[in-house]
Amino acid sequence: MGELSAGILPPGGTRLPDPDVSAGFSAYVHIPFCRARCGYCDFNTYTNPNFGPGASLEDYSQSLNLEIELSARVLSAACAPGKLRSVFFGGGTPTLLAADCLAEVLHRLETVFGFAPGAEITTEANPESVTREKLEKLAENGFTRISFGMQSAVEDVLSVLERRHTPGQVALAAQWARELGLEYSVDLIYGAPGETEKQWEESVRAALELSPGHISCYALTIERGTKMGARLARGQISAPEDGELADKYLLADELLSRAGYGWYEISNWALPGRECRHNLCYWQNRNWWGYGPGAHSHINGTRFWNVKHPLAYARRLREGRTVCAGSETLNRRERLEEQIMLGIRLARGIPVPSHVPAQVIGQLCADGLIERRPLSLNKRIVLTETGRLLADSVIRRLWEGI
Ligand code: SF4
Incomplete structure (x- = not known):
């Protein structure tokens, strides 16, 4: 640890x-x-x-x-x-x-x-x-x-x-x-x-x-x-x-x-x-360390962030104290939500989320907001152009389905 x-x-x-x-x-x-x-x-x-x-x-x-x-x-x-x-x-x-x-x-x-x-x-x-x-x-x-x-x-x-x-x-x-x-x-x-x-x-x-x-x-x-x-x-x-x-x-x-x-x-x-x-x-929700005042980090599902003011940041470091101002570790549901929220923004989309009912996915496709890729394999969902304009609403509907 x-x-x-x-x-x-x-x-x-x-x-x-x-x-x-x-x-x-x-x-x-x-x-x-x-x-x-x-x-x-x-x-x-x-x-x-x-x-x-x-x-x-x-x-x-x-x-x-x-x-x-x-x-x-x-x-x-x-x-x-x-x-x-x-x-x-x-x-x-x-x-x-x-x-x-x-x-x-x-x-x-x-x-x-x-x-x-x-x-x-x-x-x-x-x-x-x-x-x-x-x-x-x-x-x-x-x-x-x-x-x-x-x-x-x-x-x-x-x-x-x-x-x-x-x-x-x-x-x-x-x-x-x-x-x-x-x-x-x-x-x-x-x-x-x-x-x-x-x-x-x-x-x-x-x-x-x-x-x-x-x-x-x-x-x-x-x-x-x-x-x-x-x-x-x-x-x-x-x-x-x-x-x-x-x-x-x-x-x-x-x-x-x-x-x-x-x-x-x-x-x-x-x-x-x-x-x-x-x-x-x-x-892709990978690991990164954010250095500097107010910077956020993400390591294996735990997010933490530094004190915001440059002087407080510098002082703490000189005194050998932590600069971390807070942290949160996401639970399973929050991690799923985050994967959807981040991944759906990408052109490669996300794997069809198994925990979202098929009818939610079907309705989003019917509304022209997402499409399945490749069509033949049905493996991923990707935002359409209209979906890109309404990404927040797509994310909300996918979350509600979890
Ligand atoms: S004030 Fe600085 S950080 Fe803010 S938008 Fe302008 S250049 Fe960027």
Whole structure:
């Protein structure tokens, strides 16, 4: 059994039940700093670059290194941990940290766990936060993939989202990545208040012109507690209608498929073989350790998460205490629900769930929301295009059937 810290149990006294990661696992590394907060952002990120020792842009990597050592103690208490299959630096804005700091954390992960052959090493990057030199340094130090937050190719839309880059900066950053032999992806957001269908089409076409291996398209959600949420509450902007979001999703799917990008997860499209393996680790409910304040981990059906504030996180690590703020171990039913919720989002779908009555599956097929694949063998169920638009309702109906 591995404890979440050397000798100190997390709240609830949970231990990791037989944390067998001998076949390998993935790592998410959270960088909780941004230059400014975008209007729609509700991520665990801060514009203060210096909260104190171990929680500043300059020395945050030291805290991450301490958590890496801690995770090694926890995991190796139960088994010899296998190598890392993928590492993903997200945020926040990881590229606000110096390339040397990112490289130092990556090297620590490699020293402690090793990388599986062909491991995918990604960092998110805001286009305005990279230079050619920085990308070059990342490539030299083992990063294989950059995920650029493009969001839109239209200046007005970028300004509604309060993003600070220009469309030209994305094109330049993608060009550098291409020249340096880095795999790269771009993220787009649709449904910003006031965005027309034509502007959305322009953004998708502009993303395609960058020739990335992978494109993500996310519907904007306006959360309470964000600047955009406050503007919505004051009636200064309106949230996009469901119909508008659906039309934009279908338009993106059509343009991307025509260009050879297949959807492999509801919001993600890739050229053949260029799917993000780290993303797949989440959707396939595999094991990963999340490093950094507020980061979530999943090891063998137990989920646990870290304290949210960078300073509390750094302090605890320096004092040799656990950074775990809570944990839950799912029961059998919850695990089944989770497998459905995550797996049905994938283009490969899920095996026909034996615990869901045949008539529920039959009705979802009759409603045109799922289909059986391959038809002859009836082995898996996969969302149809309409099902992708109504995935939450499909998941609910499958859960009710359990
Ligand atoms: S760059 Fe990303 S994490 Fe940072 S404020 Fe904007 S949306 Fe949030």
